[in-house]
Amino acid sequence: MQMKVMVPIKRVVDPYAKVRPLADGSAVDTTGAKFEINPFDEIAVEEAVRLKEKGIATEIVVVSIGKSESEEQLRKALAIGADRAILLETDMVTDSSVIAECLKQIVSTEQPALILMGKQATDDDANQAGQMLAAKLGWPIATFAAKVEVNGTNVSVTRETDTGEQVVELVTPAIITTDLRLNEPRYVALPGIIKARSKPLIRQAVTTESSSKVNMTHVELPPSRPVGRKVGNVAELAAAIKERGVL
Amino acid sequence: MSKLLFIAFYESDLSAAPGFAKALGIDYDTFLAPSVPSDVFAKELAKIATGYSYIASPSSMKSKDALPYLAGLLDTPMVTDVISVVSPTTFKRPIYAGSMIATVETIGNPVVITFRPNGFEKGLPVSASTVTLEFTEASNVKVVSESNRGTGRPDLGSAKIVVSGGRPLKEAATFESVIGGFADSLGAAVGATRAAVDSGIAPNELQVGQTGKVVVPDLYIAAGISGSTQHMAGIKDSKVIVAINTDANAPIFEMADLGLVGDLYTVLPELQTELKS
Ligand SMILES: Cc1cc2nc3c(=O)[nH]c(=O)nc-3n(C[C@H](O)[C@H](O)[C@H](O)COP(=O)(O)OP(=O)(O)OC[C@H]3O[C@@H](n4cnc5c(N)ncnc54)[C@H](O)[C@@H]3O)c2cc1C
Numbered sequence: 001m002q003m004k005v006m007v008p009i010k011r012v013v014d015p016y017a018k019v020r021p022l023a024d025g026s027a028v029d030t031t032g033a034k035f036e037i038n039p040f041d042e043i044a045v046e047e048a049v050r051l052k053e054k055g056i057a058t059e060i061v062v063v064s065i066g067k068s069e070s071e072e073q074l075r076k077a078l079a080i081g082a083d084r085a086i087l088l089e090t091d092m093v094t095d096s097s098v099i100a101e102c103l104k105q106i107v108s109t110e111q112p113a114l115i116l117m118g119k120q121a122t123d124d125d126a127n128q129a130g131q132m133l134a135a136k137l138g139w140p141i142a143t144f145a146a147k148v149e150v151n152g153t154n155v156s157v158t159r160e161t162d163t164g165e166q167v168v169e170l171v172t173p174a175i176i177t178t179d180l181r182l183n184e185p186r187y188v189a190l191p192g193i194i195k196a197r198s199k200p201l202i203r204q205a206v207t208t209e210s211s212s213k214v215n216m217t218h219v220e221l222p223p224s225r226p227v228g229r230k231v232g233n234v235a236e237l238a239a240a241i242k243e244r245g246v247l
Numbered sequence: 248m249s250k251l252l253f254i255a256f257y258e259s260d261l262s263a264a265p266g267f268a269k270a271l272g273i274d275y276d277t278f279l280a281p282s283v284p285s286d287v288f289a290k291e292l293a294k295i296a297t298g299y300s301y302i303a304s305p306s307s308m309k310s311k312d313a314l315p316y317l318a319g320l321l322d323t324p325m326v327t328d329v330i331s332v333v334s335p336t337t338f339k340r341p342i343y344a345g346s347m348i349a350t351v352e353t354i355g356n357p358v359v360i361t362f363r364p365n366g367f368e369k370g371l372p373v374s375a376s377t378v379t380l381e382f383t384e385a386s387n388v389k390v391v392s393e394s395n396r397g398t399g400r401p402d403l404g405s406a407k408i409v410v411s412g413g414r415p416l417k418e419a420a421t422f423e424s425v426i427g428g429f430a431d432s433l434g435a436a437v438g439a440t441r442a443a444v445d446s447g448i449a450p451n452e453l454q455v456g457q458t459g460k461v462v463v464p465d466l467y468i469a470a471g472i473s474g475s476t477q478h479m480a481g482i483k484d485s486k487v488i489v490a491i492n493t494d495a496n497a498p499i500f501e502m503a504d505l506g507l508v509g510d511l512y513t514v515l516p517e518l519q520t521e522l523k524s
Binding site: 013015016018019020021028095096097100119120122123124125126127128129130131132133134135136138139140141142143144146156160161162163164165166167168169170171179180181210212213214215216217218219220221222225226228229230231233234235237238240241242244246247 | 257284285286289307308309311312313315316317318319320322323324325326327328337341342343344345346347348349350351352353354355387388389390391392393394395396397407408433441444445450451452457458465466476477483486487488489495500502503504505506507508509514517518521522524
């Protein structure tokens with residue numbers, strides 16, 4: 001049985017790097033920043049590759065919407081084990097609804113059985129694209145996945161919830177958004193990345209007419225917390241806590 | 248007429264309704280959502296949504312699951328984790344794990360919103376009318392099982408005191424006795440870092456941070472937690488942050504109001520005694 005898996009990925013600033021607004025507050029200053037695959041998306045790529053290694057997925061297509069430089073992250077995904085890549089090239093900063101429209105465009109030609117994607121991106125922390133895509137396609141979705149089991153056209157997903165876990169079953173075609181516990185992505189050494197250069201990557205133009213409904217107009221630093229102090233011992237700590245009246 | 252549809256996925260969400268409506272400067276209806284799959288919820292809500300200019304709910308995994316689906320069906324703007332309302336179309340929200348605050352402009356109606364309640368006044372809805380809806384749509388998702396691990400402890404999101412532990416707790420039993428035991432002595436909620444959750448020391452619903460829960464207690468005690476940006480994203484608005492860490496250079500000391508360099512295994516039992524005296 002054929003099972004094509006599509007994994008949308010986003011190029012984001014290294015989540016462990018310190019970032020600041022530009023001096024005029026017009027945008028985030030990304031000068032000199034290192035970029036990575038959004039960690040949640042990397043987990044999605046890893047999950048797809050594991051499905052392929054188990055003989056369940058037959059083909060993995062990674063997709064990115066963004067600047068030309070996103071090729072770097074697509075190449076990395078190919079190195080992890082994806083088979084081919086599509087870059088929908090645009091310099092526009094788009095909101096999640098436009099991303100969902102763009103992905104819908106690709107779904108119509110690629111017809112994947114399963115879409116695995118990150119639950120949120122570590123730059124805008126929006127947590128919207130997967131659900132919006134599911135709504136637009138009318139496909140079943142399981143968000144915040146901690147475990148995925150595929151059995152033919154049936155997919156069983158253990159989801160993280162506010163109070164614990166929930167197990168749901170979906171029938172493909174379906175969408176799953178990944179949470180951090182789903183897996184730990186493998187490390188890919190440089191030779192692997194170079195080898196993946198021979199895998200196909202095509203560039204396409206965005207054809208959707210929809211435009212962003214949420215636009216960022218300003219970025220600032222959050223108010224800073226007052227400088228704290230270190231105390232010398234437990235008795236001092238207890239006294240200081242009592243003094244603040246927070247018990 | 249401009250009106251808010253306030254959605255409560257949990258009873259405890261209700262107290263956030265009047266404050267948020269006040270920030271928008273408009274009237275509101277409340278809707279207590281039944282426990283149904285999000286696609287069903289969104290399809291039903293979409294039938295009445297266009298009668299409102301805003302549809303909002305406090306941020307939770309449930310609201311973040313269901314509301315984007317609704318926004319996708321309606322093809323309207325959605326803003327996640329609003330912390331303040333600047334104008335009817337302008338909102339502030341954290342980005343990059345709370346390292347920065349973005350101002351965003353929305354185009355179109357209704358605007359779908361999840362918001363962090365601590366930025367807004369609290370109080371129970373008084374005069375709001377309650378919307379009732381019949382749920383007839385079928386879900387394309389089958390719920391097989393659901394765990395509701397009530398801990399018997401205060402709820403993380405609303406607790407006055409939160410005690411959290413990190414990676415050095417090593418095992419679930421140690422976490423429960425050391426962090427849980429100390430928390431119980433203060434009537435506190437228990438939280439954890441992702442490192443603790445990942446290594447199976449603490450259950451996932453206790454994770455605090457960028458991708459977990461946001462807490463706003465009067466007192467947050469972090470034991471054996473390094474202070475990553477992602478963790479701090481969930482505790483920044485706590486009144487007093489206390490850090491206990493063996494490493495004097497741990498980043499958490501930069502954000503903590505009170506810090507003690509020391510081993511949590513000796514500090515917590517002593518602190519428990521001192522706080523009682
Ligand atoms: C996309 C993404 C999202 C994330 N989301 C979250 C999130 O929501 N929440 C979250 O917490 N993390 C999150 N993380 C992970 C985060 O980056 C850190 O890895 C994590 O917070 C570290 O947890 P920790 O402080 O327990 O562990 P460590 O960083 O390993 O720190 C342990 C600390 O304990 C101290 N210590 C050791 N032994 C003792 C002792 N006996 N007594 C006292 N102190 C001791 C050490 O000095 C050290 O500072 C996320 C990461 C990514 C990439």
